[in-house]
Amino acid sequence: MTTDEEQAVKHELDQALDMVREEPTHINYWNAFKRIQRLSLRTLKIPDDKKVRIALLSSFTVDQLAVYIDIGNRLIGLYPEMYVGPFNQYQQEILNEASTLYSFHPDVIILAVTDEDENFYTGFVNLSEEQKEHHQTEIISRFSSLISELSSRTDAYVLVNNFVVPSFSVLGILDNKMDMGLTDFFRELNGKLASLFRGSKQVYVVDLDLAASDHGKSRCINYQMYYMGRFGFSESFLPCIADVYMAYIKAIKNWTRKCIILDLDNTLWGGVLGEEGFEGIKLGKDPPGNAYLDFQRLLLSYYNRGIILAINSNNNFDDAIRVIREHPYMVLREKHFAAMRINWASKAQNMIELAEEINVGIGSLVFVDDMPQNREQIKRMLPEVLVVDLPPSPFLYKRTLEKLNDFNVLSLTEEDRHRGEMYYSQKGREALRRSKMSLNDFLISLQMKIAINPADSFSLPRITQLVNKTNQFNLTTRRYTDAEITKMAENEKEYGVLGLSLTDRFGDEGLVGAAIIRKAPDAWNIDSFLMSCRVIGRGVETAFLAKIVTIAKNNGVSKLIGEYVPTEKNQQTSHFYGDHGFELFQKREDLFRWRLDLTTSSMKSPEWVEISDG
Amino acid sequence: MGDLTKSLNQIVSKILLLDEAEINDHTSRKDVKTWDSMTHLLLITELETAFGVMMSDDDIKGIRTVGDIKTILRKLDAHM
Numbered sequence: 001m002t003t004d005e006e007q008a009v010k011h012e013l014d015q016a017l018d019m020v021r022e023e024p025t026h027i028n029y030w031n032a033f034k035r036i037q038r039l040s041l042r043t044l045k046i047p048d049d050k051k052v053r054i055a056l057l058s059s060f061t062v063d064q065l066a067v068y069i070d071i072g073n074r075l076i077g078l079y080p081e082m083y084v085g086p087f088n089q090y091q092q093e094i095l096n097e098a099s100t101l102y103s104f105h106p107d108v109i110i111l112a113v114t115d116e117d118e119n120f121y122t123g124f125v126n127l128s129e130e131q132k133e134h135h136q137t138e139i140i141s142r143f144s145s146l147i148s149e150l151s152s153r154t155d156a157y158v159l160v161n162n163f164v165v166p167s168f169s170v171l172g173i174l175d176n177k178m179d180m181g182l183t184d185f186f187r188e189l190n191g192k193l194a195s196l197f198r199g200s201k202q203v204y205v206v207d208l209d210l211a212a213s214d215h216g217k218s219r220c221i222n223y224q225m226y227y228m229g230r231f232g233f234s235e236s237f238l239p240c241i242a243d244v245y246m247a248y249i250k251a252i253k254n255w256t257r258k259c260i261i262l263d264l265d266n267t268l269w270g271g272v273l274g275e276e277g278f279e280g281i282k283l284g285k286d287p288p289g290n291a292y293l294d295f296q297r298l299l300l301s302y303y304n305r306g307i308i309l310a311i312n313s314n315n316n317f318d319d320a321i322r323v324i325r326e327h328p329y330m331v332l333r334e335k336h337f338a339a340m341r342i343n344w345a346s347k348a349q350n351m352i353e354l355a356e357e358i359n360v361g362i363g364s365l366v367f368v369d370d371m372p373q374n375r376e377q378i379k380r381m382l383p384e385v386l387v388v389d390l391p392p393s394p395f396l397y398k399r400t401l402e403k404l405n406d407f408n409v410l411s412l413t414e415e416d417r418h419r420g421e422m423y424y425s426q427k428g429r430e431a432l433r434r435s436k437m438s439l440n441d442f443l444i445s446l447q448m449k450i451a452i453n454p455a456d457s458f459s460l461p462r463i464t465q466l467v468n469k470t471n472q473f474n475l476t477t478r479r480y481t482d483a484e485i486t487k488m489a490e491n492e493k494e495y496g497v498l499g500l501s502l503t504d505r506f507g508d509e510g511l512v513g514a515a516i517i518r519k520a521p522d523a524w525n526i527d528s529f530l531m532s533c534r535v536i537g538r539g540v541e542t543a544f545l546a547k548i549v550t551i552a553k554n555n556g557v558s559k560l561i562g563e564y565v566p567t568e569k570n571q572q573t574s575h576f577y578g579d580h581g582f583e584l585f586q587k588r589e590d591l592f593r594w595r596l597d598l599t600t601s602s603m604k605s606p607e608w609v610e611i612s613d614g
Numbered sequence: 615m616g617d618l619t620k621s622l623n624q625i626v627s628k629i630l631l632l633d634e635a636e637i638n639d640h641t642s643r644k645d646v647k648t649w650d651s652m653t654h655l656l657l658i659t660e661l662e663t664a665f666g667v668m669m670s671d672d673d674i675k676g677i678r679t680v681g682d683i684k685t686i687l688r689k690l691d692a693h694m
Binding site: 028034061 | 628655
């Protein structure tokens with residue numbers, strides 16, 4: 001089998017799945033499923049831990065559910081093989097040792113069944129309490145014997161659904177005045193079913209009743225399709241119930257997330273701390289602060305159940321930690337976080353450091369951040385991280401996180417429940433041990449290439465735009481008009497206007513940095529130095545400054561002067577020149593001037609950034 | 615090509631896995647292997663949702679060709 005063939009199949013597979021990702025409609029699920037079935041999937045070399053064999057047995061038409069489960073597996077990177085048993089023959093399949101079910105050797109058996117005794121409802125009012133109990137016992141023993149047949153013949157996990165408690169009773173408002181009304185009948189039955197398998201490590205009762213309630217029972221069946229084709233679930237309910245099954249499959253395949261990485265501003269509280277201050281952020285009893293409060297409560301309950309929490313935020317550390325320690329309404333405090341990165345480095349870099357410090361794989365992380373561009377950055381650079389598509393409204397944060405089915409394990413140990421605390425004490429012991437090695441590897445893996453060139457007619461508009469809109473990584477925040485910058489660019493004797501473009505292995509970032517230099521005979525003055533936020537923290541800013549040093553030296557200049565003008569937003573750059581060996585020689589409230597003696601010093605450009613001369 | 619034909623063809627093509635170009639009024643259940651009783655019902659569900667109509671049992675059973683679908687959609691005054 002050639003690699004080309006494998007590539008082609010993989011490409012078609014990705015295309016079909018991307019269609020579903022972009023537009024997860026019923027018709028697209030169906031179309032993707034059918035297209036994928038036509039591919040020769042056997043050409044793909046799949047590691048065993050990514051394979052899963054699922055048998056689906058049912059008392060109704062279940063092909064549509066198979067579609068959603070198949071695609072649901074593929075969307076998270078698993079390679080399922082499905083067997084769908086013949087319509088309403090699940091009992092024969094289970095009882096016949098030679099059936100296709102067993103020769104298929106499933107890892108997971110989904111038993112999607114309803115009670116078929118259609119006369120039961122009609123006569124329900126006339127049944128005595130004893131008869132009702134007898135009927136319950138019958139149903140339970142039928143389940144019990146079928147499933148013990150199953151477990152004696154296979155090691156597969158068995159997922160059997162419970163009963164949907166009917167939302168209609170002919171008894172109406174008197175249903176719960178009976179000794180056992182219809183609602184009670186099914187609730188009790190579900191209770192008995194759950195107790196029957198409570199201790200089992202092989203059989204799990206899927207709470208179909210809960211899933212149906214969550215979706216709305218009246219919307220769970222499309223009656224036209226139910227009567228015409230015995231379709232058990234409506235188009236709108238299928239993705240919901242498939243998600244429930246996926247929760248089990250993820251747990252079975254150890255596809256479990258362990259750690260939630262949280263942003264701070266507009267994620268744990270409302271507003272931007274750097275702009276609104278300790279008193280100004282929204283967290284408390286009034287809306288929207290109450291929604292953030294509830295969101296934190298949910299995170300605390302995850303913590304108590306053993307999910308690790310950590311912070312990845314672009315903020316001033318001192319300001320943010322003060323909120324975490326002292327804000328009266330913070331639910332989550334320092335002790336709840338296994339690790340924190342509150343700085344101005346890139347979120348991707350922080351993410352890698354966090355995974356290392358906590359000692360979990362990147363694939364165990366869930367990232368929660370309100371800013372779409374941060375989410376995009378992580379999705380692109382660290383595709384293994386589960387990036388939550390947080391809705392714009394904080395009122396929906398809690399619901400969104402509750403809907404994740406990625407934290408499931410098949411059993412919960414005492415150790416699991418205390419994992420959060422363990423990490424906190426470990427953090428205390430090891431302080432902030434950082435492994436520089438693999439961060440280095442990460443930066444090298446980005447394959448960054450930069451080009452630094454004097455402004456020309458192509459780059460001028462973009463440079464002007466950057467000069468006028470960059471706030472955070474901007475040393476002086478001096479704004480210039482198009483005409484002013486053009487003039488400076490043309491006057492090469494007195495000015496240098498430089499633009500920096502970056503490409504990495506993910507693509508072309510375009511022009512992301514600019515500098516303006518005022519030239520005097522013996523000293524060059526860096527009037528402006530700025531970069532787009534999305535590329536800082538990767539060493540590119542150092543490479544840029546080092547290049548300016550080199551150019552100055554080549555021009556026989558002996559001194560390079562860097563200026564810093566503090567604003568509300570550029571605190572992260574306050575030590576930029578100091579960190580690069582400049583010495584502070586002039587300090588006014590609104591202007592800091594740093595100096596580098598070019599006759600004695602030089603500056604090293606980071607080896608992971610390749611500089612191409614244009 | 616009218617709007618009705620265009621969205622109809624898209625739906626038929628996605629469910630039956632046919633090229634949109636090969637779909638015409640004479641495309642029939644008899645000739646298209648993928649057009650079985652299951653995909654027939656799927657087709658109906660999608661059409662009803664897309665065009666905001668509800669077909670009767672007779673309508674559904676009577677459909678033999680893509681042309682038949684159009685006739686029924688026009689009869690039901692489908693939203694386009």
